Amino acid sequence: MEKEQYQQLEQNVTPKPPYFKNVAKAFLVGGLICTIGQAVSLFYIIFFDFTEATAGNPTVATMVFFAMILTGFGLYKKIGQFAGAGSAVPVTGFGNAVISAAIEHRSEGLVLGVGGNLFKLAGSVVLFGVVSAFFVALIKFILVTIGVVSW
Amino acid sequence: MKLLGMMLPLLVSLSLLSGCGEKEKVIVYGSPENEKEVEAVLKEEDYVDKTTVIQYDNSMLVAVQIKPWDKWKKAKLEKKLQKKFDEKYPSKDVFVSADYKIFYEANKIKREQVEDNKLKDKIKKLKKLAKEET
Amino acid sequence: MVIVFQSKPSLIAGGVVAGPLEKRSIFSQYFDANYDDERWQMKTNEQGHRKMVEEACEFAMKKAGVKKTDIDYFMGGDLVNQMTPTNFAARDLDIPFIGLFSACATSISSIIVASLLTEVGASNFALAGASSQHNAVERQFRYPINYGSQKPQTAQWTVTAAGYALIGKHHEEYPSIEAATVGKSVDYGMDDPFHMGAAMAPAAFQTIQSHLAQRNQKIYHYDLILTGDLGQLGLKLLKGMFVESGIKSEELTPLRDAGAEFYGQDETFQSGASGAGCSAAVFLSYVIQQMRAGTFKRVLLVATGALLSPLTFQQGETIPCTAHAIEITMK
Known part of the structure; x- marks a missing residue:
């Protein structure tokens, strides 16, 4: 059998990923996580001296804490398998990426294991997040300077 | 899909709940002298959803x-x-603040009809809070 | 290309141990032991992996009533970097040892080497097999265990299991190894590490076809042709290839796949099981026991292996695969 012929056969046999179903699941779970996040944020605003602007930090910390608990008990991977991007995109997904790497590499010690591999998966998120933030700010700065928009 | 079936009624009922119960949109508390005026000023701005104004001294x-x-x-x-x-x-x-914390405290x-002497401290604190940055 | 063993070395016994999740396997009743702790009470996954290899060997030796000192050679391998679990197990077993790597096809390649050693008279007893430990292998090839990524339907689940066979001189009452085919490294341009079945199916096809052609056999000469870990989709593809080569689909009934059947119809495991331990565990428990019970008279075991590493995948290389086969008969 020729390669092309086999690739044709492979295309026919392999089931197409259920895109619509995946999108719906991601929307629901992602929305649920964000709703919980909003509730946590409101909790900090109402019961503590945080404003909408300052409540972000403790909220993110709390959501990452939740992700840590779920990852530690092996539940986050199950949510991830069901929700896909829905649980990967919110900050809990970032937390999961960091924490799962930390748990995984605990056996190689604290410095070289956990320290060296903590950002194995999340490192590129941090890097490209910072880089893209820089370029977005740069573009806005240029637009403001030439007078297209204001700050 | 089972989950979707479970979630849907919940979502629908939630959206219905928030639909009714229109509350008073503009509330002015404190000295009632220019109440109507302030209300009119705020109603001019169509992006304003709800307002609470507190007046004291000056x-x-x-x-x-x-x-x-x-x-x-x-x-x-x-x-x-x-x-x-x-x-004006x-x-x-x-x-003026559009922050939810300030709105909630106002x-x-x-609601608690805070007395004048405490009011000053409280508002001072809120102003400081609103200026805090992350 | 096909190796015919004149002395017909015997598969005297098989020792198979598996992890906790493998209790859900439809083959678990044939395993010698299922442990509740996937680390075997050791500190790390890799140490547990090593322990698993040792225990599988112990079971194989115990069944045949031989001691460590009676064993002449130890052949084996796994999927971890530099195969340290097997290498370390060899240190503790204290038997002359060659580590072999054919990815998940190691279970058969090691049996082939052990049979050759027996054939030339260098070995009275040899241990041969392979193993894989889910956690140790996943971190090697994919993501951390608890990372919440969505695996596609084509993905397969690495098995935690070790299977080792005791190969000795020919004896009537044991299944005998008649012939073997060493597979080529076949690459049909598949590059998805979450769709290994598709990458490995052509290798299995080539090996089976070449074995049958050179042995002058047809599929119906076999009671069972069992591939290692193609998974449900891989098996479908393999059958599709046979159909395209002009064989009627009714004739393909002896064709089965250990990986596709391993976890039954459980959807948690997507396309089925994989890993060196998958083929080793099923071949050396279920198949041997069924042969001794008389269910199967002639069996072709085809272990398939995807010869990739995370490095080659990230560098955009396609996945070359191999498949090794042994023909076993029982009087």
């Missing part, structure tokens, strides 16, 4: 909530409103 705390889509421009609208009030009441010390002040 100061005014304007806590507004901005409509969802206009929230993108929250900081700008806040500034715009501040300018408008400053021009040049003799008064007006503080409502609490109204």
